[in-house]
Amino acid sequence: MTAKEWTIDEVAAVREVDLEEALDPAEPDGVYRDSRQCAALALQSGSTTLLLSPPTPRPKKG
Amino acid sequence: MEQSGTSALLQGVVQDLASGVAAALRGGGPAVFPGGVPPEEPPDGILIAAVRVLGADLLLPHVLLHTPPAEREVTLLRRAVDAFTPAADAAPTVRWSHWGMSRGLHTAGVRYGPAGGGPGAEPDAGWLDETSWQALTHRLAVLAALAVPGEDCALARGAQRRVVDVSRGFVRAVRRRDWRQAAGAGRWLAVLDGVPETLGLGSGLDFVELMGGTDPVVDLQVRAARLIRAGVPV
Numbered sequence: 001m002t003a004k005e006w007t008i009d010e011v012a013a014v015r016e017v018d019l020e021e022a023l024d025p026a027e028p029d030g031v032y033r034d035s036r037q038c039a040a041l042a043l044q045s046g047s048t049t050l051l052l053s054p055p056t057p058r059p060k061k062g
Numbered sequence: 063m064e065q066s067g068t069s070a071l072l073q074g075v076v077q078d079l080a081s082g083v084a085a086a087l088r089g090g091g092p093a094v095f096p097g098g099v100p101p102e103e104p105p106d107g108i109l110i111a112a113v114r115v116l117g118a119d120l121l122l123p124h125v126l127l128h129t130p131p132a133e134r135e136v137t138l139l140r141r142a143v144d145a146f147t148p149a150a151d152a153a154p155t156v157r158w159s160h161w162g163m164s165r166g167l168h169t170a171g172v173r174y175g176p177a178g179g180g181p182g183a184e185p186d187a188g189w190l191d192e193t194s195w196q197a198l199t200h201r202l203a204v205l206a207a208l209a210v211p212g213e214d215c216a217l218a219r220g221a222q223r224r225v226v227d228v229s230r231g232f233v234r235a236v237r238r239r240d241w242r243q244a245a246g247a248g249r250w251l252a253v254l255d256g257v258p259e260t261l262g263l264g265s266g267l268d269f270v271e272l273m274g275g276t277d278p279v280v281d282l283q284v285r286a287a288r289l290i291r292a293g294v295p296v
Contacts, residue, residue, distance in 0.1 A: 019146060021069065022076070022115045024153035027200045030238025
C-alpha cells in the first residue's frame, strides 16, 4: 500500500477502532486436514506419531 | 470471517511489522521496517495501533539476539503502551499483552512503570488453572509475545503447570489448521520444560511453517520458537 492510498477517513477510522477484536480474538473455526496434508506431515514427522493419530471427533450438529 | 475495512487495514500494518520482526530474527538489525523507513509508512495513529496489536514482539529480536533496540522502536512501543491502557474489566489477553509491553520496555532498559521501577502488578492469572485446555491454548497463543526464555511471571508459571495441555492444544491447532494458534503454542512449548518427546515439536514447527509460513505472524512465531529451542543465551 502506498502513502497515497491512505485517506483521512481511514486514519480517523483506525483511531476509533475497537482493538479488542485484535487483542482478544475469538478462536476461528477449524478446518481439518485432508489426506495429502497428512501424508506431508508423515514425511516430515520422522519417528513421532502423535500428530498422526486419528482426528478428534467433530461435534455433532443438532 | 469478513473483516471491516478498518480492521483489514490495521491487520495489514500488523503483518508488515511482523515481517520486519521475522526478518530481524533471521539476520539481526532493526525490527521496524528493516532497511530504513519506506515511503509507504502508514499514518501515525495506525502504526501505533498496529504496534499495540503486535505487542512486546516489536523488541523480540533484541531480547533474543541481545542487540540494542533502535530508539524509534522503543518510542513506538512506549507510545502504544500509553495510548492503549486497558480498562479494569478488559479481557485477560488484553491486560497481559499490555503488561508484556511494559515489561518489554523495562527489559530493554527503559525506565518505565510505576516510578520507573517496573511494569507494575501482574494481571490476574487465575484463569490459567481454570480454563479448558483448548481455550488455554488459544489464549496462550494470542499471548505468545510473552513466551521468552527466562520470563518469570504468573502467565509463564501457569503455562508451565499445564505443559501437557499446551502440547495437546498444539496438536489440536495443527489438526484444525489454525496455523497462528499452532505457531503461538509451539513458541510457548519452546520455552517450557517437560514437553512430551512424542509430540515431535521440531517436526511440528516445520510443518506449521510449511503450511502457514506465508503469514508473517506465523513466520515470526516459528522463527522465535526455533531460536529459543536452539538455546539463545538468556
